[in-house]
Amino acid sequence: MLKKLVTAAKLQFLDPVSRRVKTEKLTYLSHSKLRSLNACLKELEARDVVGDFFDLGIALGGSSIILAKAKGTRRFSGYDVFGMIPPPGDADAADxxxxxxxxxxxxxxxxxxDVYYYGYDAQLYDRVVANFASFDLDVDGEDISLHKGLFxxxxxxSDDDRVALVHIDCxxxxxxxxxxxxxxxxxxxxxxxxxxxxxxxEGCRKATNEFLATNPSFRLRRSRPHAIIERA
Ligand SMILES: C[S@@+](CC[C@H](N)C(=O)[O-])C[C@H]1O[C@@H](n2cnc3c(N)ncnc32)[C@H](O)[C@@H]1O
Structure with a gap:
């Protein structure tokens, strides 16, 4: 009972798209990550940053739908295997x-x-396209594109591309x-x-810290609830 009340209260603090994505179990993102993602989207609009939105790791489409709904005249591109997640490697932890x-x-x-785990769904790509459609988003391969396969x-x-925001979730x-x-x-x-x-x-944190250490023109703005990196 208390858990339900807390969940309902937390939903109130989300924007309508995130609230629906969360309620329909289309995202792994926590409430705090959803609020932070939306704050970033608003900030990019306010600062008029040019470029497209990218989501690298889609699962059922939750974060991608949020980016695509907020994109305005930008393009949205999402990437995923749309199947079983590839295995971790030597740099990942035992757990x-x-x-x-x-x-x-x-x-x-x-x-x-939930009993439904997206990685076991042979029709995952079609399901994600349908999830987009349920939010009035047309995966047309131009303004909104989904790329199936290993990143x-x-x-x-290419040099014609400009990125305003990339959400790396793999x-x-x-x-x-x-x-x-x-x-x-x-x-x-x-x-x-x-x-x-x-x-x-741990492996994700290691990869991010390695990147920051070797690319001094990028800096970690904050690390919670997720890492946010900007050009220094
Ligand atoms: C945690 S899920 C993404 C969650 C999603 N952003 C959300 O809002 O719930 C991670 C995704 O990354 C994808 N992924 C991981 N490694 C990949 C790779 N090398 N190439 C393509 N997709 C990959 C997996 O297939 C999986 O769907």
Whole structure:
């Protein structure tokens, strides 16, 4: 009873899109991460930062829907395998490898303990497109595009690209490292990189700290509830 009251109270502090995404169990993001993400989106608008929105790690589409709803005249691009998450690597911690065994063993629960776990859904891409449609978002491959496959194969930016915000939400060390290195050169002045799992997975934190240590023109603005990085 108390838990339900607290959840209802927390929902009141979310914007309407995030509230619906959360209520429909379309995101792993906590209430505080959702509030922070929305504050970043508002800040980019207020500061008139040019560039597109990217979401690297989609699952059921929650964070992507929030970015696509807020994009205005920008483009939104989302990337994911839309299937079983790829394995962690040598730079990830032992508990991450244990978590992966639970996933591949078919024993993972879904969002908020749901019986449905997105990674076991062979039709995940179609389901995500339908989730977008339920928010009146058309995945047209132009203004809104979803790229299916490993980031290492699909994520390619060119000198024509400008990034205002990239939300990196792919859990383990190697994909986080790859995403940071691939997208950061295209970040607009004043743009933001959010690393969702900075406090959740040791490998993700390590990859982020390595990036910051070797790229002094980027600085960690704050680390909670997720890491927010800006160009220094
Ligand atoms: C925690 S989920 C994303 C959650 C989502 N942003 C939300 O709002 O709930 C992490 C996603 O990253 C994807 N992912 C991880 N590594 C990847 C890689 N190397 N290439 C493509 N997708 C990857 C997984 O398939 C998974 O869907």
């Amino acid at each position: 991450t490898h244990e978590r992966y065994k639970v996933i591949t063993g078919g024993r993972s629960k879904g969002i908020d303990g 290492e194969d699909t994520l390619k930016l 859990d383990w060390h190697d994909p986080v490292q790859f995403c940071l290195q691939t997208v950061a050169p295209y970040l607009s002045k004043g743009g933001l990189i959010i690393v969702d799992d900075y406090n959740d997975y």
